[in-house]
Amino acid sequence: MTKLRGTGFAAVNYPTGMHLGGDPTQSLVHATTSGNFVVTMSSVDLGQGLKTILAQIAAEALGVPYDTVIVDTGDTDTGPHCTGTFASRTTHRAGNAVIMAAEEARKVMLEVAAEKLEVGVEDLETDGLGNIHVKGVEDKAISVAETAGAAHFELGRTISGRGIYLKPPSPMDPETGESDPDSTQAHACTVAEVEVDTETGDVQVLAIKSAYEVGQQVNPELVKGQIVGGAWMGIGHALQETTAPYYPAIDHAPRDFQTYQMPGAVDMPEVECEVLEIASRNGPFGAKGVGEMVTNSPIPAIVNAINNALGVRITQIPVTPEVVLRALDEKAAGGG
Amino acid sequence: MAMKDLKIVGQPVKLRDLDTHVTGETVFYEDVRVPRMLHLKMHRSRYPHARILGIDTSQALSSPGVVTVLTHEDLPGKKLYNALAGAGVGPEDEPVLAFDKVRWKGESVAAVIAETPEQANAAVAKIKVEYEELPAVFDVEEAIKDGAPNLTAHWPNNHYVYPDDHRAAQIRYGDVEKAFAEADHIVEDSYQTQPIEQAPMETNGCIAVPEGDGRITVYSNTQALQFSLDVTAGILDMPTSKLRFVGGTVGGGFGGKVDIQPEPITTLAALRTGRPVKFKYTREEEMQVSSSRSAWRVYVKDGVMNDGRIIARKVTTYQDSGAYLRFSSYACMKHCGHMPGPYTIPNVSVDSIVVFTNRTPSNAMRGFGVMAGSFALEVQMDKIAETIGMDPWELRLINAYREGDMKAHRKEVEDAGMVESILAAAEMAGKQLPENFRNMSSLDRKAG
Numbered sequence: 001m002t003k004l005r006g007t008g009f010a011a012v013n014y015p016t017g018m019h020l021g022g023d024p025t026q027s028l029v030h031a032t033t034s035g036n037f038v039v040t041m042s043s044v045d046l047g048q049g050l051k052t053i054l055a056q057i058a059a060e061a062l063g064v065p066y067d068t069v070i071v072d073t074g075d076t077d078t079g080p081h082c083t084g085t086f087a088s089r090t091t092h093r094a095g096n097a098v099i100m101a102a103e104e105a106r107k108v109m110l111e112v113a114a115e116k117l118e119v120g121v122e123d124l125e126t127d128g129l130g131n132i133h134v135k136g137v138e139d140k141a142i143s144v145a146e147t148a149g150a151a152h153f154e155l156g157r158t159i160s161g162r163g164i165y166l167k168p169p170s171p172m173d174p175e176t177g178e179s180d181p182d183s184t185q186a187h188a189c190t191v192a193e194v195e196v197d198t199e200t201g202d203v204q205v206l207a208i209k210s211a212y213e214v215g216q217q218v219n220p221e222l223v224k225g226q227i228v229g230g231a232w233m234g235i236g237h238a239l240q241e242t243t244a245p246y247y248p249a250i251d252h253a254p255r256d257f258q259t260y261q262m263p264g265a266v267d268m269p270e271v272e273c274e275v276l277e278i279a280s281r282n283g284p285f286g287a288k289g290v291g292e293m294v295t296n297s298p299i300p301a302i303v304n305a306i307n308n309a310l311g312v313r314i315t316q317i318p319v320t321p322e323v324v325l326r327a328l329d330e331k332a333a334g335g336g
Numbered sequence: 337m338a339m340k341d342l343k344i345v346g347q348p349v350k351l352r353d354l355d356t357h358v359t360g361e362t363v364f365y366e367d368v369r370v371p372r373m374l375h376l377k378m379h380r381s382r383y384p385h386a387r388i389l390g391i392d393t394s395q396a397l398s399s400p401g402v403v404t405v406l407t408h409e410d411l412p413g414k415k416l417y418n419a420l421a422g423a424g425v426g427p428e429d430e431p432v433l434a435f436d437k438v439r440w441k442g443e444s445v446a447a448v449i450a451e452t453p454e455q456a457n458a459a460v461a462k463i464k465v466e467y468e469e470l471p472a473v474f475d476v477e478e479a480i481k482d483g484a485p486n487l488t489a490h491w492p493n494n495h496y497v498y499p500d501d502h503r504a505a506q507i508r509y510g511d512v513e514k515a516f517a518e519a520d521h522i523v524e525d526s527y528q529t530q531p532i533e534q535a536p537m538e539t540n541g542c543i544a545v546p547e548g549d550g551r552i553t554v555y556s557n558t559q560a561l562q563f564s565l566d567v568t569a570g571i572l573d574m575p576t577s578k579l580r581f582v583g584g585t586v587g588g589g590f591g592g593k594v595d596i597q598p599e600p601i602t603t604l605a606a607l608r609t610g611r612p613v614k615f616k617y618t619r620e621e622e623m624q625v626s627s628s629r630s631a632w633r634v635y636v637k638d639g640v641m642n643d644g645r646i647i648a649r650k651v652t653t654y655q656d657s658g659a660y661l662r663f664s665s666y667a668c669m670k671h672c673g674h675m676p677g678p679y680t681i682p683n684v685s686v687d688s689i690v691v692f693t694n695r696t697p698s699n700a701m702r703g704f705g706v707m708a709g710s711f712a713l714e715v716q717m718d719k720i721a722e723t724i725g726m727d728p729w730e731l732r733l734i735n736a737y738r739e740g741d742m743k744a745h746r747k748e749v750e751d752a753g754m755v756e757s758i759l760a761a762a763e764m765a766g767k768q769l770p771e772n773f774r775n776m777s778s779l780d781r782k783a784g
Contacts, residue, residue, distance in 0.1 A: 009765070010714035011732050011758050013678035014706060019670040022423075042561050045353075046589040052352045060345040071352075074584015076561050084560025086594055086700060128343040172669055174499040177507035177686065178746040181673040187753040189761035211760035213753035221348035233590075233702070242530035243628045243696070248474040248656075250384060250441060250695060255620040260533060274760050278753040278778075285345045288751070292703045299707070300714030304728075307718065315715055316528040 001199040005206070006309025009191040010300035014293030015182030016283070018087045022169030025090070026080035027097040029058060029105045031159035033152045035130070035145030036068045037105070042079030043094045048291060049222040050090055056218055057095045057284055061102035062109070063126025064144050080164075088289035091218060092183055095284030096165035104161025112151040112159065113142050184280035186288040187213040190231075190297035193269075194305040198328060201321030203306055205235050205269050208298055213276040215288030223275060223290050230294020231271045236262045237295065238302040240318050353585070364538060364587055365555040366616065370545050374403055376605050376615035377456035379446040379463040380625065381438035384694035385472035385485065388434060388445075392464040396448055399462055401455030403609050406447040406601065408435040410608070413573025418661055419596050422566060429490045430660035430697070432571055432600060438467070439487050439659035440696050442625045449605045449613055472694035476633055476654035479693050487659060487692045496657070496665050496690035503689055505668040507675060509744040510683030512639070515648030519639030523720045526635045527712035531628035531656070534701050538587025540626050541616035542598045544606035552603055553580045559589045564596050571600040572607070579603070591700030595627050595662065627699030630667065631656040632708035636716045639683070644726050644734045648683040649676040653709075657690050658697035663704070664690040670705035673745050677713040678754040679735040684744035729762055733773050738781045752778035 017023060028040040039058045045051045051071045059066040073079055082094060106126075113132040114121040117140060125135050126144075133141035151157045170180040190210040196203050208231045217223045240261040245252050254260035279286030299317060307313055312327040356362040379396075393405040408415055408431065415435060416428045434445045446463050450456035471485040478484055479494040487494055495503055516522060542556040558564040561581045569576045586593065598615040605613040617626060632655055639648035653671055657664035668688040675686045703710070721728035736754040743749060755778045762769055 012710045046586045049351045066344045076581045184751045187757040189757040191765040209764045211757045213757045247530045296710045300711045304718045
């Protein structure tokens, strides 16, 4: 028995948004009478933290405290349209829609504050802590809460805004493929280190080290969550997962997590990552998106590492122990 | 280059529902409590390809606790659908409930609605379907050969047909054949991925509740609420105003909850019975019935110069769609648009073909159309490096696209960051690169 180690890497790019566009998302923002802001959507949070980052984006664009932003999503009777959570689109599309709605609401908020303070709108700024004050004169101020109350009860104005983001549809030329398919591209390079047991064919991933270039991060902890979770999924795809183990045959189809193998805690190496931020021209505050690509770079990196360790050329996934042992047999027979 | 004058964007604030996810207090669709709820279970085909000669539901109907059984004869609207029909994708090829044939093992044939899940399961076993088994085909390249078993008259050659009668979504950029003739090396290989389960913790499901005013509220874990509403209304031929979809907090998606599988039939069951109905996929259904990630077979042929420049790349891809179209034609277009990866190559040809086989229909999963492309290209890049005797890092850096380069689909590269990502990863891995490579940037193309 020999345990052989190898290193491999892969470079990938990933498009943001539904391919060929035409996938709008809307947002409505309004102030409550006590100065909170409700962001109404119908976008879906799959656990990745959509509600959290939309609150961050709204707070930033409104210039109000994060804790005063309420995200109300998930009801088609009340929330305006969202195309859905897929295609690494929601940070970009929903984020841009929220900014547009927030900017409209902010404009009314500042108009009301200007009227109350008897100054020009252009002289005002927000401190992000719940106050609106004259630029450079912090004590000439009014709170967001007081402004919201005055708008409703004294001036009869609604502090609200409407937002939409649409990348117009770009048809694909059937002959040449000419098209404008995406809003931006994120990038990643992942290095994988593996150890392969030549007797059992078992592969252990020892380390995953990645650089991800995702534009402005809205929430670095949630970006890291995607990267670590994506590395786990990538390991499963590279080494274990299939619903048709004898593909293309359909026999022996797994029916549960006993027969459908996925990596367990002991299979998970430390995941190191460095995040680069090259701003997207059209993303919310320069964000690109990170939802899908995190699975894509570990897979070829792991396969390249296995090939590097064994001196073979495996070109299929999953690289199960059977695939490893057959590749070693082929090499021993002179095919490698 | 990111924007640094930000207050809350860029901060690692805590996930808003983190605590309740951990304690189990987050409200998901299944936490909705409604009285008098019924349960739906599906009778599914036992064969990957068979003609249906008869469906006998009489024993199931008289089984304890059964309220009703639905077959294709009960469908008020469409018998065939494709969820993207509203976006012009077609023809609609997939039965809501099978009628003339079944085309994959697990296809929906008849829905039993009963007082309890156990009673529904017991009645499902009592449905008798008479089949005439037909030859099946499972391999993408076998399926498109002359004489292969044909799945449906919609697709006479078992592949999708793109506009202008093209069998593939395609890219034609430059002249690959001329470049192959001029190349110092030709590097070819084929790559294969398999069907993969999205494996969300929460399986697909919904609860449809009649509201007494003629409307139905559907509590669903779909990844796309209005889309699911529109498709459900379309299938059942009912006004969209009669439906309300509620969700928005979902226990994992990964692409596996954009299929609109449970909602239409559950909504119909609620309409027919006047009672709330729940349809929750078992883990087995999630793995073998709900769409998998497609399997892809990718052939790559590259023309490469001794100095490492890739001057031509030809890609021929077969996407295993399974028995029906679902979103596969979209995925093959996305696969096309992704080629030739993060590299600037002056001559590119891509044919990306959707093939129908007698397998569980495949559909979206994280990296739809792109994951298999990246896998194939990056394993191929190592083969190129080995063939021409070049360091694989240097090979990628030489070819990586730069800002303003023209892509094969004729859009200029914007927001480029491939070079910087490769250099950062090299540093993390302790890879020593020559200085001229370390100084590379996405903003210029000084040769390495």
